[in-house]
Amino acid sequence: MPYAEGKVKRSDMNLRPHIPRLRSKLLAWYDSSGRTLPWRIRPEDRDAGEQANPYAVWLSEIMLQQTTVPHATPYWEAFLTKWPTVRELADAAQDDVLAAWAGLGYYARARNLHKCAQLIRDQYSGEFPQTEQALLKLPGIGPYTAATMAAICFNEATNIVDGNVERVIARLHAEDAPLPKSKKLLAGLAAPIADPDRPGDYGQALMDLGATICTPRGPDCPNCVWSFACQAFKDGNPEDYPVKIKKNRPxxxxxxxxxxxxxxxxxxxxxxxxxxxxxxxxxxxxxxxxxxxxxxxxxxxxxxxxxxxxxxxxxxxxxxxxxxxxxxxxxxxxxxxxxxxxxxxxxxxxxxxxxxxxxxxx
Ligand code: SF4
Missing domain, CATH: 3.90.79.10 (Nucleoside Triphosphate Pyrophosphohydrolase)
Known part of the structure; x- marks a missing residue:
């Protein structure tokens, strides 16, 4: 996502001199302490010649929307065992795909997954397109998934922003504009920090930081590699961010x-x-x-x-x-x-x- 110049927040200007250090510290932390996930190619795997499998990454990203890694992992493994390639998933009966998905919820996602697989089989010769813009045109692939796949699988310098990243960035800037309206603003604040040389690792590192250190409750600020620049940490109130408008569910x-x-x-x-x-x-x-x-x-x-x-x-x-x-x-x-x-x-x-x-x- 391009970073909108023009209306630049003061906190953003204050942070800009720190960007090289924010990137290098986060990536060094990821290299030593980032999570190992079944669909993830870590830097040492890449050094050993492994490459990200777009089909496996795509499945994991769709499944992980709205659910946790431990809950999604057995489903991801079962899908890959049953349908090892996107073509095999495309050839499956929709009822079989829905049955395998049962328990993950949000069933429109499973129908779109199947539709997307068929489109890739029929219009892309069974290969995922390799840019964020092209991925965005596929059914069920939104801005977050397109940015993530393009960065992780095809090394495109995108701006990956999920709920974890929004939380970290809101705290880093002590940004108090409430979600969900502030989504664009937070994405704009995240963009200039994203590392263009290792976009996939950077995005995964930031998501890991949010998932394991900068957690919604009780963030582990003393062990956070970004504490040197974090405004909410300096103010002593990281849990106040991100601000959310509370809605009662009918x-x-x-x-x-x-x-x-x-x-x-x-x-x-x-x-x-x-x-x-x-x-x-x-x-x-x-x-x-x-x-x-x-x-x-x-x-x-x-x-x-x-x-x-x-x-x-x-x-x-x-x-x-x-x-x-x-x-x-x-x-x-x-x-x-x-x-x-x-x-x-x-x-x-x-x-x-x-x-x-x-x-x-x-
Ligand atoms: S210092 Fe604390 S609040 Fe700031 S980014 Fe790190 S964990 Fe989050």
């Missing part, structure tokens, strides 16, 4: 119906577009501002429905969902009967699994 309510028979549960497929698109769910009501007053009117068929003791609660990015769960024994009904023991073979999101578990408990 709650939406609904009811679902678990019809069970012979070790199986009846599910239906959600429409391909939208939230949890293409995934399997229990039949249920729409989601509204209150629980439905007469939920049994919406039951998929007449049965002796029993209400479970407690609702299932699930947090999405923009709202929380509370679902009453009704259960009944019996067969029949339209949909897909899925055996409890084989649920991992089907594209079943965590929300549906939670509701099934609730029905089984009662």
């Amino acid at each position: 709650i939406r309510y609904g009811a679902v119906f678990a019809l069970m028979h012979d070790g199986r549960v009846l599910l239906r497929k959600r429409p391909d577009d939208g939230l949890l698109g293409g995934m399997l769910e229990l039949p249920g009501t729409d989601w509204g501002d209150a629980y439905p007053e007469t939920p049994l009117m919406f039951a998929p068929m007449k049965r002796n429905w029993e209400k479970c003791d407690a609702p299932v609660k699930h947090v999405f990015t923009h709202f929380e969902l509370w679902l009453e769960v009704f259960r009944a024994e019996g067969d029949g009904g339209a949909g897909l009967w899925v055996p409890f023991d084989d649920m991992t073979d089907y594209p079943i999101p965590s929300l549906t699994k939670k509701a099934i578990l609730q029905a089984l408990k009662n």
Whole structure:
């Protein structure tokens, strides 16, 4: 991302003389103490002749959006075992990709992943394009992923900014403009510090600093290589940054119906577009501002429905969902009967699994 000259903050001007030292100290710290991750080519790996695999890096970056390294790693390994190349992923059935993704959430991401793989197979001869601008045109690849892939895989001098980087940069400058509005401002403050000679290592180093030293709570400032220039450290209040506008998540309510028979549960497929698109769910009501007053009117068929003791609660990015769960024994009904023991073979999101578990408990 080009750095917008013109309106330059005073803190930015104060920091500029420190830029060479900020870069060299961070890279030296990364060389000795940066994280080893399964998809990462560390400097010593590169010295031994290894190169970043764009497919593996891309998978990791898409999976790591909104989840942690320990949670994403087994999924990343499973994808690479099942589909070792982008062509093999492109040739897979979408339902198989969604099933392998189940548990990572944000299923639009899995559909875009598959779409992107097919585009790379069909329009790019199975090779990822090699510039930030070209990567940005692919489905599911946003500014952060494009900048990261271009820097790590193709050595392009980009400005990699994720949540970790925003936090470090906000503290370094004691920048109090609140997120999310200050995203552009923080990216602008990050850009002149980015190292053009080792862009991939620099970006990964800064993300590591945010993940392991400059953590949201209890940053380890005495052991931070940037403390010499950090304004929030000097002021003694790093945890005050970044400033965030607090939003209350609205709650939406609904009811679902678990019809069970012979070790199986009846599910239906959600429409391909939208939230949890293409995934399997229990039949249920729409989601509204209150629980439905007469939920049994919406039951998929007449049965002796029993209400479970407690609702299932699930947090999405923009709202929380509370679902009453009704259960009944019996067969029949339209949909897909899925055996409890084989649920991992089907594209079943965590929300549906939670509701099934609730029905089984009662
Ligand atoms: S000195 Fe502290 S607040 Fe500043 S960048 Fe380092 S860890 Fe973060």
